[in-house]
Amino acid sequence: MKNYCMANKGMFFEREVMMANHQYKERGIALIQKISTPWKVLREGKKIISAFPEGKSTLDFRGTVSGGISISFDCKETTEEKGLPLQNIEAHQIEYMKKAIEVGEITFILCYILPRDKRFYIKGEVVINHWDRWQRNKRKHGYNYIPVEKMLEVRSRQGIVLDYLAALNKA
Numbered sequence: 001m002k003n004y005c006m007a008n009k010g011m012f013f014e015r016e017v018m019m020a021n022h023q024y025k026e027r028g029i030a031l032i033q034k035i036s037t038p039w040k041v042l043r044e045g046k047k048i049i050s051a052f053p054e055g056k057s058t059l060d061f062r063g064t065v066s067g068g069i070s071i072s073f074d075c076k077e078t079t080e081e082k083g084l085p086l087q088n089i090e091a092h093q094i095e096y097m098k099k100a101i102e103v104g105e106i107t108f109i110l111c112y113i114l115p116r117d118k119r120f121y122i123k124g125e126v127v128i129n130h131w132d133r134w135q136r137n138k139r140k141h142g143y144n145y146i147p148v149e150k151m152l153e154v155r156s157r158q159g160i161v162l163d164y165l166a167a168l169n170k171a
Helices: 011-026 091-102 124-136 166-170
Strands: 030-034 039-044 047-053 061-065 069-078 083-085 106-113 118-123 145-147 152-154
Touching: 011 030, 011 061, 011 069, 011 106, 069 083, 069 091, 083 106, 091 106, 091 124, 106 124, 118 124, 124 145, 152 166
Parallel strands: 069 106
Antiparallel strands: 030 061, 039 047, 061 069, 083 145, 106 118, 118 152
């Protein structure tokens, strides 16, 4: 693996997604925003002495695609070539995905697999099914990741740097 710094993990991929979001907005295709995790900042006067997350966030991004379709998704990055390790997903993210699907929102994960240098779309239902199976069979080998075969590759298309919305139609 060439020059991969853990401190910058996910930053390049997230910038690609944010650039795609900007391109979708400029073309009137979608309005998608990054959701920040709320932080509690402790101060002594003007000096910050500590900061920590106030609670669990939902997923990294939420928005609306033209036609009124609500979406939410998270970005994950892995050095595992065969797929996305389920340990990279937080339990609160799965719970959010389940509730979002119940009310008709489309949820998914965008995954960048570094050794393949490819980006993938993973449908929310696929994520949840693999997660639930993993929780039931934690001791069994082979249930600890979502295999690449269950993902759709995402590429640049029609001037969009990472046209992940094209995968909505395919999924």
